[in-house]
Amino acid sequence: MSSQKTNEVEIEEVIQPPMADEEFSGNKRVLHRWEGILLAVLCIGFTVFHLYVLNVYSLEPLLFRAIHVGWGGALGFILYAPFRRAAKKGVPWYDWGFVLASIACAVYIAIELDGLLFRAGAQFTTGDVAVGLIGTLLVLEFARRTSGLALPIIAGIFILYAFVGKWMPGVLEHKGFAPDRFFTYIYSEYGIFGVTTQVSSSYIILFVTFAAFLQVSKVGDYINDLCNALF
Numbered sequence: 001m002s003s004q005k006t007n008e009v010e011i012e013e014v015i016q017p018p019m020a021d022e023e024f025s026g027n028k029r030v031l032h033r034w035e036g037i038l039l040a041v042l043c044i045g046f047t048v049f050h051l052y053v054l055n056v057y058s059l060e061p062l063l064f065r066a067i068h069v070g071w072g073g074a075l076g077f078i079l080y081a082p083f084r085r086a087a088k089k090g091v092p093w094y095d096w097g098f099v100l101a102s103i104a105c106a107v108y109i110a111i112e113l114d115g116l117l118f119r120a121g122a123q124f125t126t127g128d129v130a131v132g133l134i135g136t137l138l139v140l141e142f143a144r145r146t147s148g149l150a151l152p153i154i155a156g157i158f159i160l161y162a163f164v165g166k167w168m169p170g171v172l173e174h175k176g177f178a179p180d181r182f183f184t185y186i187y188s189e190y191g192i193f194g195v196t197t198q199v200s201s202s203y204i205i206l207f208v209t210f211a212a213f214l215q216v217s218k219v220g221d222y223i224n225d226l227c228n229a230l231f
Contacts, residue, residue, distance in 0.1 A: 026084040027145060034146050037089055039078050050205045063113055065193040068201035070106025071137075073142050074099045098138065105135040116188075124184040131185035139192055159186075164171040 031039060041180060049067070053059050059067075078091055079097040086092075091099075108131045116128065124132075136159075144152045162182050165174035177185075186192060214218070 027081045029079060029081050030089045032090050047209050051151055053142050062189050062193055063110055065197040066106045066109040069197060070102045071206055073102035073138055076142045076146060101134055105131050124180060128184045129180045132187035135187045136183055
């Protein structure tokens, strides 16, 4: 019995580091044991995938960034509840739906990669439009859960502007975009999978991984103490 409790504590320490070492998030979930193990496995796989692609076997940028966003979104929907009052123990069924939808968007891009690259900016299918719309909404929801309302509201204003531009005055006026054209364009390397995702998937992920290693291994504390002792 004591051995089982010890194992549970060790898993919780790996998945959820001490509160003193991280910023508190009011809508972060307390996971069931099996959900915590699943999250740990997905996080390890997420890290190994990026290290492998960035150092050993490169992928088409669109595919790599789509997997980065889809996989990362799945992790976020497991870990963060939609609202603070909903941050109870366990992941509800609707968030598992978000997880599957996030992964499905990346899988669609992997399957239709050649067609997407060929059709980029010229043609689109019903599947392209559906994935573009769902993927964009998932990114907005993920941003809201992790960063608050400010970023989704700003993004929503610019999305709305794409559709109402023909009714805007003066220099703000433009012809406007059809929804199918807009969402297939925004859910591409010209939008969500552009420079920001390139930096996130190529550089930020490496810095975060290294920082997490220093935090968990306490090497960071050792370096800090050494510098304080020397200087």
